[in-house]
Amino acid sequence: MTPIERAVADTHRREWAFVLAATARVARDMDLAEECVQEAYATALQVWERDGIPNNPGAWLTTVAKRTALDALRRQNVFRSKLPLLVEPDEADMNYSAESTGDVIPDDRLRLIFTCCHPALSGEAQIALTLRLVCGVSTADIAQAFLVSEATMAARVTRAKKKISAARIAYRVPAAEELPDRLDAVLTVIHLLFTTGYTAPSGDQLVRADLVQRALDLTRMLRDLMPDEREVWGLLALLLVTHARRETRTDAEGRLLLLEEQDRTAWDQEAIEEGHRLVLDALRGGNPGRFALQAAIAALHATAKKYEDTDWPQIITLYDALLRVWPSPVVALNRAIALTMVFGPEAGLTEIEELESDGRLEGYRYLPATKADLLRRLDRKEEAANAYKAAIALAENEAERAFLTQRLAEVS
Incomplete structure (x- = not known):
């Protein structure tokens, strides 16, 4: 990867949410905003190679994406007919401020999260769409959070976007009195954003610090907004x-440490x-x-x-x-771990086996990992090894895979 490619990739991780939120105010259409932001990143690869990396890459990308959106809208002459609308038509988008429009939500990213959590969509669709478009979380990582396949999650996001267009939903920034009805979905989005960063579902690093910090920032802003x-x-x-x-x-070597080891x-x-x-x-x-x-x-x-x-x-x-x-079956799994600490591994294993037969946690990497640990404690090594193998097959984070592989070696 060249230095320019690394710079663009790093800016994508850190600035995607800011750039998309600012562009959406201009485009007033989620698909158009996403296309313009993607085009801005593609342009950056060429222009930065020629002119160098700008002092403020996020601001540069925002300017290019917003101008692209305005050009597209002018060409199509659809300032008032293009749907789904994100805000009421206003050509003064480049000079936008929350005070000038009366918006009660002070931050672009938080405003767009509330906007995407539209009650006309199902709860899962709201959350998946927001994580994908606003927070920049990959479809594969969202799928892991919902315990479904990547193809299934991609289809859900696509259906949600089509429903917005087909039903001509007015995708505007909600008024103050509408915020409480959307709060649970917004909290869920921010929590999943945090957990996706705190233990990355895939990749060679355990933590994605950019997602963790973004979630913390959004929650503090939300606390100020709804005290x-x-x-x-x-x-x-x-x-x-x-x-x-x-x-x-x-x-120091990057090996995963359990709670009792920290x-x-x-x-x-x-x-x-x-x-x-x-x-x-x-x-x-x-x-x-x-x-x-x-x-x-x-x-x-x-x-x-x-x-x-x-x-x-x-x-x-x-x-x-x-x-x-x-x-939630995930809550039940965590409760089984607590039962183990009070009543012993047999008690926890009974709960784990019930969750296995239930089927709702199929494909969830922590189910076989927890079962393997309990079998290890019971000295049922062959069964523990099989459970560790199942967990390794599901784990895509390298730190977790290394930990599970070491445990497998211990019981083999």
Whole structure:
């Protein structure tokens, strides 16, 4: 890869969301905006080779993409007829500001996430479309998050975009009173963006720091925008106490370290304390939501002085409450791990086998990985080896594959 290609690739990772959000305000059509942004990146490969990399690559790309969009709209003469509309027609897009239009959402990226989470689309379609277009997450990585094949997810995104056009949905920035109805989808998008960056589904690095930081930034902005929403507090707490372990998740050679192996003195105590305060606020008032409950579980892990001090019975209680508000098989899998810590690996293995027969976690790499670990603890080495092989076949992140391969060697 040439230096210019590396620069373009790096800018794509860091700036895609900014460039697309700014271009969408001009294009008022998601397909057109995406095409113009892609064309801007292709242009960068040629122009930067000739003129050098600009001081602000993101601003350069935004300018080129917006001009391309305006040229396309002028040629087609569809400023008012092109749908789906993202904002009301306004040719002063280049001088756009939230104050001048009365928008209540101050950030382009957050504004576009709320816009894409349109209630006319199914919940999964909202989230998948937003992750793909706004957040720049690959279709393959989104598919892993939804436990479906890449082809299935690509088809879902395509159907969602076609529905927008066919139904002539007015894809405008929602008003303030519409935000609460879209909040759960927006929180889910940001959470999946964080988890995709925190443990990358594929690639040779465990963490994609750009996605993690983007999710944290968006959540803080969301907290400022909707300061009375407890689930926003819960999500911010969850991200903070989870990300606090970032420096200890691998050793000096890049080997994956489990929670019990990590140096807790190196955790970000300031982030843990802030997250813990937010958890307490989010739990007050009764009936906590799924993000507040997940944050409470994460906080129990983060505040334990030693791994042996972890309050596993309380974690099981929280998982029981979480399953009532969010009956996810992934939650059930994590609860099985907690059961193991209280009642032994046999108890957890029973739950794992029920999840296997259920079928909803088919293709989820952490199911066979968890089963393998429990079988290893029970000294059922041959069965553990088979489970590790199944997990390795599903793992596409090199750090995870290396960890599982080492465990396989230990039981073989």
